[in-house]
Amino acid sequence: MEVNVPRVKLGSQGLEVSKQGLGCMGMSASYGQRKPEAEMIQLIHHAINSGVTFLDTSDAYGPHTNEILIGKALKGGMREKVQIASKFGITHKDGKMDIHGEPEYVRASCEASLKRLDIDCIDLYYVHRIDTRVPIEVTMGELKKLVEEGKIKYVGLSEASVSTIRRAHAVHPITAVQNEWSLWSRDLEEELVPTCRELGIGIVPYSPLGRGFFSLGPKLIQNLPQGDYRKLFPRFSAENLETNKVVYEKISEIATRKGCTPSQLALAWVHHQGDDVCPIPGTTKIDNINENIGALEVKLTPEEMTQLSALADLVKGERHVVMENTWMHSNTPPLSSWKVDT
Template sequence: MAAVSTTTVRRIKLGSQGLEVSAQGLGCMGMSAFYGPPKPEPDMIALIHHAVGSGVTFLDTSDIYGPHTNEILLGKALKGGVRQKVELATKFGAVFGDGKREVRGDPAYVRAACEASLKRLEVDCIDLYYQHRVDTRVPIEVTIGELKKLVEEGKIKYIGMSEASASTIRRAHAVHPITAVQLEWSLWSRDVEAEIIPTCRELGIGIVAYSPLGRGFFSVGSKLVENFSKDDFRQYLPRLQPENLAHNAKLFDRVNEIAQRKGCTPSQLALAWVHHQGDHVCPIPGTTKIENFNQNIGALSVKFTPEEMAELESIASADNVKGDRYDSSVPTWENSDTPPLSSWKPA
């Protein structure tokens, strides 16, 4: 096993309900799904143990990763006393099957999904349970109402949301306090800064930033596309298409220039920018390699002057990036509003 990094991983309070996590988490999706074929299980368990030993104890998964296989992997990795050392987050609501994608937030599904995740993870309680995507057919109050019952029953400790609009977050928070909102936030995904980030700050909700390295783009730039396997979904992302990639590569070049000046890697610089957004923000970069993990936690040691932050802000403005985050078929916060509670007629 690789040596444990000497970087100290500080602890932060995520949200205002009492959850404390490592200031940087570990996204586990790529170990099992979406970024190519599943990686060898023993290697991934060793990586998870290395992360926990290094102080990165906030682990992020979902029932859709695999589907199911990533939760099973984490269940195995958490045996032998590891569970007591981690903050475990998983998600429900995104359903793949019969060649179609669906989002579900009806109470019966919420409960069944939670019970299934508890079994796969082999735990009695999930620390942070996110609604992965918002079911726009079900009033958000109904979905959160069922999650509130799961909190009261001790099956989950804290409630989270992912890819939810500001108005949806407000409605949810009125039913039960939301501890964290997970969203894509990085040097090339800044649209959430207009409404969603201020809403979370106002309500005392923590922010978990997924894909803080631009799905690997801020590690190697346009070279990223050269190594995609046939089942790596990133090959379909608009920003990585040829008509956009050449333009976006200029952003990476500027980031790389600043990183060289600061004596760090471009990925450390991109991660450090997220860390500098405040102590209520936790990025969860994913990796499948211990050496990349060690490099990522090195970002915690990178500090910026106000002038350096201003320089980064200027080169990473929204109009400097070409292409959307996803294609139009993927639900995001932009289309997450739900019907009013008064319209709900339980089955």
């Protein structure tokens, strides 16, 4: 059955995207070996032709190769059909992650991403992680200049605290905040979501399928390829998996009653959080794109939403390997602390 993917306004500055996006990270990085380029281009084209036009990438994916892949996929008239989100701020050296928000780094990253994507303007440009050494006003000041120069259209933040969001938004309107949000990652609901709604900021949940766990359950962990960094995630460790598989089993039971798949049910739960929510499930398989689009047709009653939401209480383990780089630890120093060389 063909599903019509609706369009939604993301934030209050005018960005319009498909109600469901496509996370592109796994095509190039993190989840095992890089996938064959021709197959991934075919997959991206299938997503776009199916109505999923909001493509999410970052200069950190690969690094760099994911943006190059998307640039190639958009040749031949595809650029006009899509909204491209990319990110900057994460670097890796000697196996360690570092985060940068200095103005010169912001500008250099944007210009490099534009070249790799082979486009004139990035639709939505996120601060991928918050540099806690640099006042957010300084980072945002450079992003505001890039908007004024036409190199980016809209600005987003990823894993930013409430304080950081408010301070950033005061410099230049934030269009979207990207955070992990799923049936088992709920830490943003008490503070972050109400703040975004107060300020008119859209919410883009990443890993809405629990990094694939809600698709396959424990089988996912058994079949992870060499180099897949999900093997490091606390929720997938042997001591936590025994408990967490119960969550998957309960989701599967409800999905069977609903006549949908577990992943469709989990994704539908995210969609039901509001019209200002646009999840970006990632995949490298066309069948999964079709399945994810089908989640838009799954309607949940208030009772079912409550039943599903209660499953979070059963989950064991932190949601991320590096919790210090999540929104709870992303406040930045005051602007008065920033020294500018003259």
